[in-house]
Amino acid sequence: MHLTSIARLGALAAALLGAATVCGNAGxxxxxxxxxxxxxxxxxxxxxxxxxEASPGQLDKFRIQSATWIAPSGSKPLQANKTAGAFVLNGKVAAGESIIVEENAYPSWEEKKDGKATRTVWIPAARLVADGKAQAPALALDLVPTGKPGQFQVSYKGKPLAEAKVNAVVQSGWGKEAWSDAQGLVSFPLPWKGTYVLEVQHTDKTAGQRGAEHYDKAMYVTTLSLVQPQGVAPLPAGPALPPSKDHD
Known part of the structure; x- marks a missing residue:
């Protein structure tokens, strides 16, 4: 084995000491x-x-009507332009800023069990930050940095959410999970240099109405994307998986 490879493995072992590694197989x-x-x-x-996912395909189930740039000086709406592989927003983030996106029109679905039908709405959302400066929650289910390295806060409808599982993952598939405390706080080691995506989920079993549609429960999934400027050089991402073929 080359000396450079040995050094890389040593740095990797040190970075992962005490951390759990899992494959990024989200449900x-x-x-x-x-x-x-x-x-x-x-x-x-x-x-x-x-x-x-791509268009034509599963990406076409989205409309992305709510995208907002947020800065200490204020906020403004952003426009989303759908391309073959993503929605492109007419904005970017700098230090202390965020971009948030929430999808409120993804198709609902119905499940039947013991003769009872339950209709569920799925509300995915995302936040992008340029650094770890503290941010205020703005999404229904939100995950924001607190200003302390590796610390984040989970909130639901503006209040801290306890016992929420948060997953942090990088594109190589390395990941770690943690649970929020009574103040909604959760902390992670961020050993790798590069992009992290943190995810939190929450199901609200209170019946409600979205437009003219009634539902029995709402499932929220929110991500927070950030770039760690320092750390161990990231392992390469695995081969890109093909987009889903069905459009149902």
Missing amino acids: AHQIWLEQKGQAAHVYFGEFGDNLR
């Missing part, structure tokens, strides 16, 4: 944000599996 899709040059891109798929 359901997510949306997440990445900054590409002068624009932010909204992807649908599974970041840790290097899966991005």
Whole structure:
């Protein structure tokens, strides 16, 4: 083995000391944000599996009508332009800023059990930050940095959400999970240099109405994307998985 490889493995072992590694096999899709040059891109798929849905295909189930740029000085709406592989937003983030996206029109579905039908709505959302400066929650289910390295806060409808499982993953598939405390706080080691996507889920079993549609429960999935400027050089992402073929 080359000396450079031995050194790399030593650095890797040190970075992962005490951390759990898991494959990025999420049970359901997510949306997440990445900054590409002068624009932010909204992807649908599974970041840790290097899966991005496309159009024509599953990406066409989205409309992305709510996208907002947030800064200490104020906020403004952003426009989303759908391309073959993502929605491109006319905005980017700098220090202390965020971009948030929430999809409120994804098709609902019905499940039947013991003769009872239950209708569920799925509300995916995403936040992109440029650094770890503290941010205020703005999404129904939100995950924001607190200003302390590796610390984040989960909130639901503006209040801290306890006992929420948060997953942090990088594109190579490395991941770690943690649970929020009574104040909604959760902390992660971020050993790798590069992009992380953190995900939190919450199901509200309170019946409600979306437009003219009544539902029995709402499933929220929110991601937070950030770039760690320092750390161990990231392992390469696995081969890109093909987009789903069905359009149902």
